[in-house]
Amino acid sequence: MTLIRGKGLGLEIALEGGEVDAALDELQARLAERDGFYRGTTARVVYRQADPTPVQRERLAALLSAAGIAMSALERRVEPELERRRALRTPARPTLSEQAQSLVADFAGARADIAARRRNGQSSVRRIAPRAAAAVPAPPPPTLQAVANAPQTLYHVGTLRGGQALYSLGAIVVVGDVNPGAELVAAGDIVVFGRLGGVAHAGAQGDEAARVYALDLDATQVRIAAFIASDDAPRPAGGAEVALVRDGRIAVVPLGAAEARGAVPS
Numbered sequence: 518m519t520l521i522r523g524k525g526l527g528l529e530i531a532l533e534g535g536e537v538d539a540a541l542d543e544l545q546a547r548l549a550e551r552d553g554f555y556r557g558t559t560a561r562v563v564y565r566q567a568d569p570t571p572v573q574r575e576r577l578a579a580l581l582s583a584a585g586i587a588m589s590a591l592e593r594r595v596e597p598e599l600e601r602r603r604a605l606r607t608p609a610r611p612t613l614s615e616q617a618q619s620l621v622a623d624f625a626g627a628r629a630d631i632a633a634r635r636r637n638g639q640s641s642v643r644r645i646a647p648r649a650a651a652a653v654p655a656p657p658p659p660t661l662q663a664v665a666n667a668p669q670t671l672y673h674v675g676t677l678r679g680g681q682a683l684y685s686l687g688a689i690v691v692v693g694d695v696n697p698g699a700e701l702v703a704a705g706d707i708v709v710f711g712r713l714g715g716v717a718h719a720g721a722q723g724d725e726a727a728r729v730y731a732l733d734l735d736a737t738q739v740r741i742a743a744f745i746a747s748d749d750a751p752r753p754a755g756g757a758e759v760a761l762v763r764d765g766r767i768a769v770v771p772l773g774a775a776e777a778r779g780a781v782p783s
Contacts, residue, residue: 522698
């Protein structure tokens with residue numbers, strides 16, 4: 518499996534398992550799916566297989582160059598100590614809580630009751646005769662009204678880890694952190710109640726009024742409609758932040774300053 522994830526100020530491309538050629542085929546397909554998305558970035562490439570041949574190294578460099586990615590390093594990932602610890606680790610034996618242990622006696626009593634009823638020729642479960650329902654007048658037929666289907670807001674509770682992604686035709690709300698390597702793409706706004714360290718693309722269908730909100734906005738990349746945040750974008754000092762389009766570029770401002778200017782950026 519080939520992974521592309523944010524790492525610091527650049528990318529880490531991990532060629533995980535299998536043959537090198539197969540990993541390069543998967544990397545080529547992943548880059549083709551998001552043509553131009555990673556242009557202008559640098560990447561550190563790590564692998565677990567045998568060292569790539571000169572031909573495979575040339576192919577890797579060509580794939581990254583075609584995608585606009587500069588390769589900063591190519592190295593083999595060796596973690597013998599971690600693998601040894603995992604092999605020695607024994608799974609913890611689960612223990613039942615007092616409430617769960619009390620169910621053992623309840624089940625035993627239920628089984629004894631069922632066996633006694635069967636010996637007496639009765640059904641396993643006591644049947645209760647239904648009561649006659651009172652007559653209720655039929656409600657009037659409903660009035661049909663045409664209602665427009667509004668885009669739904671996608672809520673996610675928990676940490677979004679590298680390699681995970683959320684897509685929505687409406688807005689996205691994340692209650693938790695978005696780690697580097699994760700991706701959020703929404704046609705509307707993006708709101709993160711935590712640290713935004715991955716890629717966020719609001720207004721993905723062309724809405725330049727969309728915004729990206731975060732309690733800690735430290736994204737690898739921010740996009741709004743067709744605008745992409747530049748590396749020299751001004752950053753406020755701490756607090757909740759908002760990324761919005763202003764004067765033909767993406768600006769990152771404190772939440773209070775953005776709301777003082779109204780819903781539409783000037």
